[in-house]
Amino acid sequence: MLFPVSDTETADAASNNVGQLLLQLQGLDTAADQAQHRKANLAERETLKSVAESVIAWEKRCNELTALISAAEDAIARAEQQSGEIDVKRSRLQEQLKTVIAPREAEALQHEIAVLDEERSTLDEEALIKMDEQSSAEVELSALQAQEADLRQQASAATTAVTEVEAAIDAGLTDIGTQREQLVSALPKALVGRYEHVRAKLGVAAAMLTGSQCEGCHLDLSPAEVDEVRRSPADAIPDCPQCGRLLVR
Template sequence: MKAAPEAQRRLLDLQAVDTALNQLAHRRRSLPELAEIDTVAREISALEDERARAQVAVDDLDRDIARFEKDIEQVRTRKQRDQARLDAGGALREIEGLQHELATLNRRQSELEDAELELMEQRETAEQVLHEVQKRLTEATERRQAAEARRDEAYADITKEQEFKTQSRAPLAADLPPDLLKLYDKIREDTGLGAALFRSGRCGGCRIELYGADLGRVKSAPADEVVRCEECRRIMVRTAESGL
């Protein structure tokens, strides 16, 4: 392929813009905030599971405490009824039976109240655990929100730079011969780099140094010849810096 030396040199300007765009795209994909958000998201997921378990533990204890409260209230009601019957008097056998039942009910009430107190202590501990998990979850959520805000700010900056670079690319590409631009774009799409400066006997794309016949081929090629690297197939642009 033939192309004016000046057109070939402009490929380096175009490649500089494309390299900057590639770097911006890589920066967008590899923002540290993305890894942070991913890490915190996993932490939040685990904390949400932990919170659910802690809430279930509190709810179970509340249900058990409510059941004990109901049982205690039933015992109290029965005691009041029996005490009223005892106060009303009656046959000795009936009085003895009521006294025995009241003693049994007192023991039952004491047992229930002791069990309820133990459950209430367990609930206090479980509630503390739940509050601690909720606190950690809130803190993690705030960290994620802060990281997302930093990510969005970085995205905005990158987008602004990408738009500027894209706008500057258009006139550079339009100023090149269509066949040269087509070749450059194809190589760039395949390898990420379409053209590179040939300098000091070395391809600027793959960094391979040329010797002997390969170097002679580059030196002897006409100025308007589009020379490509035998190793990486990229366009090697010759300028005054090439040292030929």
């Protein structure tokens, strides 16, 4: 004997269908949330950040060393000029000394020459220190310059990696968006409204009722509550009495 499909059965099928669509919508939204989270926490971005910091530190140190070398060169040039002036002055005093007869005058000249020698020796020492500074700065700078190509390459690769991963995630999100539009247009407007309302509060808005447990809050419904959910109109999507999520039977 053939039984005609009753209204209740049709409604049940509709409810099942709507319920399944709702779960698919939830699945898409969860996937989109995960993609957004992944995009916000990319390991590739951390790598890029760290490489960018290395580049900044590298540039800063190169600039410091260049300034240091230039300052040392200036100081050495100044010391050389002052030494030259002292040498001229000293020769003049030496010549004067040859012509001086009075011992007191000779003593005064010798004292002046000794002061000049002292100044000259201080200048020499300062120049040597500056030459050392210059030399070690040049060694460090040239070692840094040897790293430049590698560092720039790392920065470029890290930038590309971030761009590529972001583009892949964005493409996935666009795809999810398209599927979502189709699902939303297939669902009753009021139901989508309820779904969005709960989703804004709880993140996950639709959950399966498995046995007596809501898969959304993982709490058991009492036998009376389960009974009420099961006996609610076939085309209705009831709320979970525990968490308020839309319960799909």
